[in-house]
Amino acid sequence: MKFVHDLKADVTADIVYMMCPMHLLKLDEMIKGLEKGQVLEILTDYDGALEDIPQWCEKTGNEFIGMDEDEDYYKFYVKKTGNGQ
Amino acid sequence: MRKCYFDHVATNPLHPDVLNAMMPYFKEEFGNPLSVYDLGINARDAIENARASVASLINAKPSTIIFTSSGAEANNFALRGIALAKQNQGKHVIVSKVEHHSILNSARFLEKSGFAVTYLPVDKYGLVDPDVVKDSITKETILISVAHASSEIGSIEPIKEIAAIAKEKNIILHTDAVATTGNIPVDVKELGVDLLSMTAHQFYGPKGAGALYVREGLRIVPLIYGGIQEGGRRAGTENVPAIVGMGKAAELAKNEMGRRMEHCKKLRDRIIESVLKIPNVYLTGHPEKRLPHHASFVVEFIEGEAMLLMLSMKGIYAASGSACSSKALKSSPVLLSLGIPSALAQGSIVFSLGMDNTDEDVDYFINEFPQIINKLREMSPFAKGWGKAGEGEKCYTG
Structure with missing residues (x-):
């Protein structure tokens, strides 16, 4: 897993405590609203996101920049590079 | 009825x-x-x-x-x-x-x-x-x-x-x-x-x-x-x-709120005015800062449940505190928090109005309720020495 620190995102989706698979649904919804090259930050406490978000990026052709950890949740950074999704 | x-x-x-x-x-x-x-x-x-x-x-x-x-x-x-x-x-x-x-x-x-x-x-x-x-x-x-x-x-x-x-x-x-x-x-x-x-x-x-x-x-x-x-x-x-x-x-x-509040408040005020004419009955809650459809009282010497029963025999449906406390037959912790003595809190009664209520309903209630209080006080051992309800020394000054 690639770790990044103090990364500035264009948009943040705070889905801490929201149930699985909200991390994927929100990712899908938010990335659609971004311009190519913009970065989305997703905050979640769901451990499954550690595998799911990089896999989703690979599948949809978006760039998984990396992740960071806060006290009780993760921060994932995704750059929109794919077409459509 | x-x-x-x-x-x-x-x-x-x-x-x-x-x-x-x-x-x-x-x-x-x-x-x-x-x-x-x-x-x-x-x-x-x-x-x-x-x-x-x-x-x-x-x-x-x-x-x-x-x-x-x-x-x-x-x-x-x-x-x-x-x-x-x-x-x-x-x-x-x-x-x-x-x-x-x-x-x-x-x-x-x-x-x-x-x-x-x-x-x-x-x-x-x-x-x-x-x-x-x-x-x-x-x-x-x-x-x-x-x-x-x-x-x-x-x-x-x-x-x-x-x-x-x-x-x-x-x-x-x-x-x-x-x-x-x-x-x-x-x-x-x-x-x-x-x-x-x-x-x-x-x-x-x-x-x-x-x-x-x-x-x-x-x-x-x-x-x-x-x-x-x-x-x-x-x-x-x-x-x-x-x-x-x-x-x-x-x-x-949202659309009907003003009309509903006005309707209920008018009926509520009539209930409060008439009930407070009965001796040794006290309004609970704030006299002004209160829900427009809500009138609540404590009635001395009798139990809320007895009032509810007799009211229901007359086709009048009310409550004696929260729906939950009422079933448990215990003094309401809310009333006790107000400083109301436990015995008096047993005489709790709540009337809450709605759009299905009319002035005629309130007329009927105003006629029936004092009679019910009198009947229950005549039977109450706590009202002994009072003779007719309403005569005698007021013992609660809270």
């Missing part, structure tokens, strides 16, 4: 327009809102329309409304969900002593789970003093919960003032607005609350539908785990007909 339903804080009859709006979702529109085909989409659209109506009733964004099964669930969700989400910042919660059981019992659960809880005292009208709230705050305080109004005594709490204190100290504020939403204007922005509970059947909607308003950006731990209903914050296949009914009831409440 005339039937007078004076127990609208227990529940309300369904508005006919609400029932009509719900019917298709019991029949042909039975789809699961998560299904991808048209039946599911129709159900999902119906829920989102209802969410918009409920949000509009309290001046909130639709995305801040989470549907629940009841006001009690919304209260449990608020207390436990915020306490768990914020426990790393502190483990102290403040609630008032005049809260509904769904708040008090949730607070007790938190105490057993390692949280400290302060139970705020109230004045003789059941009102929380914002200065006492301020003094109760510690470095550990994460959540304050004070009801917007009590369904037992009708007093409307100074939520706006409490919100200003909570905001200054960066503490989350929840209000149980089950008794007020749909009955008096409720505006989450004006009140300044972070969370607010409500239930449909308090404003002519169906039972089985409630909601919790959660301010945008506020994290809350779910109470019910499962699927992604309600944005992943409350699992379980939605009760679509009830949610649709809640939406319609909210729309009607």
Whole structure:
């Protein structure tokens, strides 16, 4: 897993405590609203996101920049590079 | 025999327009809102329309409304969900002593789970003093919960003032607005609350539908785990007909609120005026800062349950405190918090009005109620030496 620190995102989706698979649904919804090259930050406490978000990026052709950890949740950074999704 | 339903804080009859709006979702529109085909989409659209109506009733964004099964669930969700989400910042919660059981019992659960809880005292009208709230705050305080109004005594709490204190100290504020939403204007922005509970059947909607308003950006731990209903914050296949009914009831409440309040207040004032003419009967709750459809009293020397029974024999339906306490035949903790002695608190009686009530209902009540009090006092061992009810020395000066 690639770790990044103090990364500035264009948009943040705070889905801490929201149930699985909200991390994927929100990712899908938010990335659609971004311009190519913009970065989305997703905050979640769901451990499954550690595998799911990089896999989703690979599948949809978006760039998984990396992740960071806060006290009780993760921060994932995704750059929109794919077409459509 | 005339039937007078004076127990609208227990529940309300369904508005006919609400029932009509719900019917298709019991029949042909039975789809699961998560299904991808048209039946599911129709159900999902119906829920989102209802969410918009409920949000509009309290001046909130639709995305801040989470549907629940009841006001009690919304209260449990608020207390436990915020306490768990914020426990790393502190483990102290403040609630008032005049809260509904769904708040008090949730607070007790938190105490057993390692949280400290302060139970705020109230004045003789059941009102929380914002200065006492301020003094109760510690470095550990994460959540304050004070009801917007009590369904037992009708007093409307100074939520706006409490919100200003909570905001200054960066503490989350929840209000149980089950008794007020749909009955008096409720505006989450004006009140300044972070969370607010409500239930449909308090404003002519169906039972089985409630909601919790959660301010945008506020994290809350779910109470019910499962699927992604309600944005992943409350699992379980939605009760679509009830949610649709809640939406319609909210729309009607918003449009008709002024007329409803005026109608009920007029009847309520007649009840208060007539009942207070009976000796040794006291109004509970604040005389002015109270719900427009709510009149509550304590009657000396007799029991609330006996009054209820005799009233019901005359076709008049009322309550003797909260629906829960009434069943348990115990003195209401709310009334005891007001400083009312236990024996007097047993004589609690609550009349709550609605749109189905008329001036003729109140005429009938005004004629029957004093006779019932007289009959019961004649039988009461506590009224011994009083002769006819109303004659003798007044012994309660609270």
